[in-house]
Amino acid sequence: MKIAITTTGDNLNAPMDARFGRAQKFIVYDLDSNSFEVVDNQQNLNAIQGAGIQSAEAVAKTGARAVLTGHCGPKAFRALSAAGIKIYNISGATVSEAIEKFRSGQIAEAVSADVEGHWS
Amino acid sequence: MIIAIASGKGGTGKTTISVGLAWALGSSAVLLDCDVEEPNAHIFLAPEFQESESVNLLVPLVDESKCTGCGLCGKICRYNAIAMLNQKPLVFSEMCHACGGCALVCPVGAISEVPRAIGVVERGFAGAVEFVHGRLNIGQVFAPPLIRAVRKYAKADKITIVDSPPGTSCPVIAAIRGSDFVILATEPTPFGLHDLTLAVEMTRALKIPFGVAVNRVGIGDDRVRRYCAEQNIPIVLEIPDDRRIAEAYSRGEFLTDAAPEYGALFKALPERLANMARGC
Numbered sequence: 001m002k003i004a005i006t007t008t009g010d011n012l013n014a015p016m017d018a019r020f021g022r023a024q025k026f027i028v029y030d031l032d033s034n035s036f037e038v039v040d041n042q043q044n045l046n047a048i049q050g051a052g053i054q055s056a057e058a059v060a061k062t063g064a065r066a067v068l069t070g071h072c073g074p075k076a077f078r079a080l081s082a083a084g085i086k087i088y089n090i091s092g093a094t095v096s097e098a099i100e101k102f103r104s105g106q107i108a109e110a111v112s113a114d115v116e117g118h119w120s
Numbered sequence: 121m122i123i124a125i126a127s128g129k130g131g132t133g134k135t136t137i138s139v140g141l142a143w144a145l146g147s148s149a150v151l152l153d154c155d156v157e158e159p160n161a162h163i164f165l166a167p168e169f170q171e172s173e174s175v176n177l178l179v180p181l182v183d184e185s186k187c188t189g190c191g192l193c194g195k196i197c198r199y200n201a202i203a204m205l206n207q208k209p210l211v212f213s214e215m216c217h218a219c220g221g222c223a224l225v226c227p228v229g230a231i232s233e234v235p236r237a238i239g240v241v242e243r244g245f246a247g248a249v250e251f252v253h254g255r256l257n258i259g260q261v262f263a264p265p266l267i268r269a270v271r272k273y274a275k276a277d278k279i280t281i282v283d284s285p286p287g288t289s290c291p292v293i294a295a296i297r298g299s300d301f302v303i304l305a306t307e308p309t310p311f312g313l314h315d316l317t318l319a320v321e322m323t324r325a326l327k328i329p330f331g332v333a334v335n336r337v338g339i340g341d342d343r344v345r346r347y348c349a350e351q352n353i354p355i356v357l358e359i360p361d362d363r364r365i366a367e368a369y370s371r372g373e374f375l376t377d378a379a380p381e382y383g384a385l386f387k388a389l390p391e392r393l394a395n396m397a398r399g400c
Contacts, residue, residue, distance in 0.1 A: 046337065047200060048198075048199070049215060050199060050200025050201065050212065050215050051198055051200070051214070053201075053203045053212060054200050054203065056203060057194070057204055057205060058208070059204045060204075075212055075215075078210075079203045079205060079210060079212075082203075082205045082206070082208075082210045083205035083206055084206070090144050098377050107279060110267075
């Protein structure tokens with residue numbers, strides 16, 4: 001199973017990006033093969049509107065089945081849910097710490113958006 | 121003649137001037153309150169509304185039995201209102217600007233356009249003053265189509281006064297476009313000057329003749345005045361920083377209630393502005 005983690009960097013030691021829609025990058029991590037790829041989200045960083053929706057579309061294209069991020073707004077939540085992608089809110093961790101927490105079942109699945117749109 | 125009252129900074133006297141001018145002109149005035157996100161001219165004029173119409177946008181509705189999941193609709197949408205997820209378009213109609221592009225590019229005719237109400241236009245009279253305003257529905261963010269619906273009630277044979285929203289973005293452009301003269305209200309403070317310069321750039325880009333109204337004269341400094349002199353911008357109106365005017369405003373009264381001398385000034389204003397617009 002693949003999971004997507006929002007990040008500001010391009011390796012597993014990089015800090016997470018607290019934002020989902022305007023996250024700088026996604027690390028798409030394959031839990032089975034322990035390999036990952038970096039997906040740039042630059043085009044959504046500067047979107048006039050609907051960054052969360054487009055980020056959800058970008059994540060869906062990678063085949064990820066779960067998103068680990070700081071915060072997720074209502075439109076992104078609706079889009080991710082429509083794609084069957086689960087959302088996990090986690091803050092202040094590096095990418096690898098987030099993956100370990102997810103793997104050991106320490107983070108609960110979000111059941112709704114945890115912030116309004118444009119929260120930052 | 122259409123006179124729009126706009127400003128960069130909010131709270132500089134657009135409504136004070138708009139309703140004062142309309143009230144002084146009486147039966148020869150039509151007031152269009154185009155600040156549809158927070159209309160307030162009706163608080164002063166207390167009009168009786170005779171008509172109300174709903175304003176709709178046409179937004180996409182996808183027939184999933186016809187959709188092949190090609191994704192062209194999502195690609196053409198500049199406003200990210202359609203996401204392709206699991207080969208199915210998911211429409212966020214609140215993001216839609218109703219351009220119709222998605223229905224046009226759909227190769228199998230799976231998208232029809234359905235009306236979505238964004239607000240209402242209400243019309244009536246306040247005494248002899250003809251009054252029209254728009255009210256954007258709560259939760260809606262896309263104001264220009266509703267503003268254009270209000271603007272349709274501009275009358276060629278009357279003095280049409282457009283009370284614009286503040287700022288310099290799309291709603292303001294929708295409100296002031298097509299006016300014969302724009303009054304830019306400001307206050308003599310650094311903040312007022314800063315936002316005035318933005319409003320001046322906007323009005324110049326639209327090629328509409330304009331002048332400045334300075335409100336609360338006496339506070340701040342003289343930089344607004346100096347800026348206008350340097351830029352050859354006429355100051356068409358000055359309102360002093362007078363507690364009586366503020367008190368009248370807070371009671372929902374007109375400027376002319378607190379300062380009757382503005383009655384004659386307002387009555388003469390349209391002709392002065394028309395002369396300025398002609399370059400006399």
